[in-house]
Amino acid sequence: MRYIIIGAGAVGATIGGRVAEAGSDVVLVARGAHYEALREGGLRFETPEGACTLDLPVADGPESVELRAGDVLVLTVKTQDSAAALDAWGPRPVAGTDATAAEVLPLICAQNGVESERLALRRFRHVYGMCVWLPSTFVEPGSVAAAGSPLTGILHIGRYPDGADSTARQISADLEKAPFEVPVVADVMRWKYAKLLSNLTNSLEAVCGIGGFDAPGDPADVLRRQAKAEGLAVYAAAGIEAAGPEEQQRTRGDKIVLQPLGQQRGGGSSWQSLNRGTGTIEADYLNGEIAMLGRLHGVPTPVNDVLQRMANTFAREHRPAGSMPAAELAGLVAEAARR
DSSP: OEEEEESOSHHHHHHHHHHHHTTOEEEEEOOHHHHHHHHHHOEEEEETTEEEEEOOOEESSGGGOOEETTEEEEEOSOGGGHHHHHHHHTTOBEETSSOBHHHHSOEEEESSSSSHHHHHHTTOSSEEEEEEEOOEEEEETTEEEEOEEEOSEEEEEEESSSOOOHHHHHHHHHHTTSSEEOOBOSOHHHHHHHHHHHHTHHHHHHHHOSOSTTSTTOHHHHHHHHHHHHHHHHHHHHTOOOOOHHHHHHHHTTSEEEOOOSSOOOOOHHHHHHHHTOSOOGGGGTHHHHHHHHHHHTOOOHHHHHHHHHHHHHHHHTOOTTOSOHHHHHHHHHHHHHO
């Protein structure tokens, strides 16, 4: 199998880099300055084992890749970019066949949230969900860091909407040659809904910074707990099952421990989006998923409503990551709850 990493940022480049180190063929797909840096200088990759440069094939879009039977498309763009990527890659011909990528190639949605699988299944026949536990950082164009050890990440994989098959097992076997654990599960969305609950604090971290979450009574900790409680309430109303904390802990244990690297990790993916000034953020598909379910099932979600709104405001107006005090954000939530 050859792995086409569509959106080789922090997560995508880490998956691609680790899999390439383990002996699989990989193509990194990137845009702009990141593409130019990868093309000219390779992938600068820092892990607890040290720093290295990987000279990997790189492309700036589907027109630059001749797809072939046996390719696996790994979608690692942010969800707000999924539709455009799916539309670009789906119609591409697969060499040696009369079929398109959307008809015959497996597509893995290795992303936060639960929306990309829905978008993909409208276009692709063979869609796989992947629940990504993989702490990584986009350092600068051409450079990423992954601080986890002894495992770099845990990546549950399964067919969407459910099931497991030989393709998922082959992908798992390839990825587990690298320092990944890749459980093949028939209920992958149950794991992704669980991950979504933890991702509800991404916007909080991006807007208010990375401190205060473990301090009982701190406004950031209160908002974190409230956001998750809203998520659990809408899941119950919608009949959605998610893997519980004990089950997740049994799976993860101490398998991913963050190690100090030369590049200190700031925050998660949403914080990184603001810090890089990308102009977009995936709050619509994290907090917005909870807000939507709340509206569908009559469950108030004022915390997630405000987190979604403020994260989008910060991204659109290029406000500095972490620049709003959590107490101020809590005041906006209280105001929203009174409406």
